[in-house]
Amino acid sequence: MRIHVTELRDGDKLSNDTFNGYGLHVLSKGTELYAREISKLFQHQIEYVDIISRKQEESARTIESGINPKWIPTVQPIYQDAVNGYEQLFLEAMQNGKIIEDDVVHTFQPLVDNFRMERDVVSMLLLLNTKDDYTYQHSVQVGMLSYYLSSWLGYSEKEAVKIGQAGFLHDIGKCQITDGILNKPGKLSDDEFEMIKKHTIYGHQIIRDSFGESLAATVALQHHERIDGTGYPNRLKGDDLHPVSKIVAVADVYSAMISSRVYQKKRDLLFVLKELYRMSFTELDAFTTHTFIKHMIPNFIGKQVELVSGETGTIIMTHPSEFFRPLVRIEDRFVDLTVLRNLEVKQVFM
Template structure:
């Protein structure tokens, strides 16, 4: 029977190959439709398809593992763990003699690159790999990964993007000079302790510039807490005074820090954190860099569950190119466009 795409249900099966208005093949005959496939039809602006209904009893919820390529996790986990251990070793060396080895940086970070090129569902990647253990080391690995992604999204070459990823990987190496009692303190820092924490930017700059010729890698360590409005540290730089790569690292540094669980902070919802970044983009963060990051992250939420402030739960089936936080949802058999239903707001994303 012919059905409008907004009336499709999970479990319907296509009776014919489906093509868009330009003749491009979209889905094959026999495809079992789930939210991802329905979203694809919507994105290609296909109005009607021929389907047969296939009754599915007790359809299980999508697990997190089902949102990524099942071949992905076993192969990336060892390289992710290796990168964390590699940063741990770099951190220990820098703690002792204020130096790092460029080849050791390469050995720790480079193996991740092939996985980043293959797996584009960054949201699921972060959720799968993120734990509350080894925050300092894991955070550095995440910032390196996200910096690489964001650099490619901004149009940097692959070679430059890899170097920017390394800049992210090393941005907090200066913390190796901070006493552990301050670095891992569970309570609020005193003014003197916070002043010492802020010194990690200059410590990192001094360590990196001894090893890397690309000055922006060292500057990323020095400037990743500078802010567009001049409210950052250590120098209170603003606007064009800040190295562009440092601005890039600032965005992903904040994102990783906010989604991570630490002794003094519970991890926050990834969707919520993107909204917080959006707010910061109008004063503290570079708007173009921040909006590019958000624009490329938002489609990763397609297929994931959205819990609304009304208490309803739906599936994100399509995202909006400019109204980032108002996607198209499927609630039961109904499609709800949050750009139209302005009173509805997403409270949390889960899987």
């Protein structure tokens, strides 16, 4: 079936090789189309493509990339098993001051195996996130995000899995913080915050006692350090931070900001990424943060948006450097926010 590129859906598959107006090969027959591929079609000014009939494709497809709510029954148990597994690690560390490395691997690996090809990380985390078990869910999400981000930064699959595991364990030291402080709904006192800050030291000790000095131990100690020296516990600056600690710091901040616990009302995800961008010039490593944003922004392609003008439309294409100024289709016209500087996205509807 022949279709205009603005009508493409995640998972559509090309039935023919696709060429641009100059005869240059752009995408091969059989390519599955997601945010990056659709963006590539726009970049080459290709208006129409031939895709395999959706009815034919849907009969063969077991799970779509770009998680839709209808797939939650399939993926939710995998996510929940990881949350439950982390809870067991947390309780083990609280009772014995140690965890077993094989338990970490067996808990985290199914996430990697089942979500490795998931492209729409934005929707995935929002749909899976609940208001329950914040501490455990947060650690699972940071592990997943650290795995993705390290892959985007060029780490090998083996390295990315290790980094994901380090992110997964980054907050294990919170098992030594009392529930009254850890789950306090209101603002922490200065003394209580000083207690919370010690979770980095506790986590480092637990992991070191469990399987020696390691990447995970370093990350547990450093994930709240900041590039400008304003972090804790040792006020490290710049290159004194381990590169992987910089990765987990970005994942940690993002997960905390999208959490139901932090923002009781749904927060505009574009706002969250803008806040990360702001922090990249002071607290977070710029290259790491910009890589994260660059790979998250294309997940907004196809999402509905409201502009500050009050108009609503659909994000058609994102910009590789002007992250927050996409190409938006409003009815039958296209609005390029990199050109119309007086307009910007007010909110994204997820």
